[in-house]
Amino acid sequence: MSAFTALVARDMRLAVRVGGGALMGALFFLIVVVMMPFAIGPDLNLLARIGPAILWLGALLASLLALDRLFATDYEDGSLDLLMMGPLPLEAAVAAKAIAHWLTTCLPLVIISPVLGLMLNVELRAMGIVALTLLAGTPALTFIGLIGAALSVALRRGGLLLAVLVLPLTIPVLIFGVAAANAAIVGPAPFGPPFTILCALSLASLVLGPVAAAAALRHGLE
């Protein structure tokens, strides 16, 4: 097993074990979406119209939930020192951790989002489209969040700072994610352009996130 796959496998295993938190994101997503109809009222047309936006907002907040512990636990128990000493470049090690985080936290959100769409009176076809935009957009959330997690690694209350640092950076992802979903569901704007930009945002953060996070970690440890 290569160092990269070993790290992905370890982080996934840790996430599903006791104290891991793989399900926390999905449960938080569930509760946020369940609360919405109570706050907004039982207007089915209104819920259907803003449903995709609620799903996106819920997924955004839920994906941030476990992110603050991404490097903090490794920092506290000394694992981060050894991750820096392996044959794998730190950028690749950081990317491996992000991939494991996406698979255990964000992918479940994508999978349960159609079920949650039921509660918001989102029609079947629309739920598929929202799930598709989430699938394309959540990697951007993880890899942008990665930078915030690396910057706040040595701070005791890093979680709060992380949200303040990361949420503004995710605004473009939110805009184009919701725009793509709405375009496909209600029109009249075409689905293609916002969805393509969403994919571009994910691909760009896939490249920039690990580099920036590795630089932040190197700087933070010294």
Add this chain to the structure above:
Amino acid sequence: MQLSADNLTCVRGGRTVFAGLGFALTGGEALVVTGRNGAGKSSLLRMLAGLVRIAGGRIALEGGEAEATLTEQAHYLGHHDALKPSLSVRENLDFWTAFLGGTGQNAESALDAVGLAPLAGLPAGYLSAGQRRRLSIARLVAVKRPVWLLDEPTSALDTPSQARLAALMRGHLAGGGMIVTAAHGPIGLDAPRELRLGP
């Protein structure tokens, strides 16, 4: 193989911890770093491991693998054990072995070498401090690297475990390896060289 440090300066948080430090170590030799608390023993080891920026001077490893840096050819055993409590003893060791580039068979014999083979399936969270220490020492045995950087390796170890560690260190030196270790007391090596930091 030679590990040399020349005119090293360490600055932590704006304070100069030590300056003008130098030593040279050849294969099969051990260097024991002594000094008061805060004299910079841990900083020196972390500097050799590539985890603390070198403020001045240079560190060089000659005669090792040409492609690999000192960081990639060194094991660092710090104050933290780098173990995950929810993974089993075996899973913890297997991960570090795979990540640092070793193989599975080595992991098995390494667990034997530190006397943890009977506990292989136990989650690491249930280990005592000394057992955790032994599990991190197993990492040094499982993956072969020529330089061992040990920060007070005998802390939390009982007498038989200290003897076992001393035997492992002697074996490593006999194989041409090098050890730099911080210590407050004897560590069971015959006539290691000593580097005293501070007054």
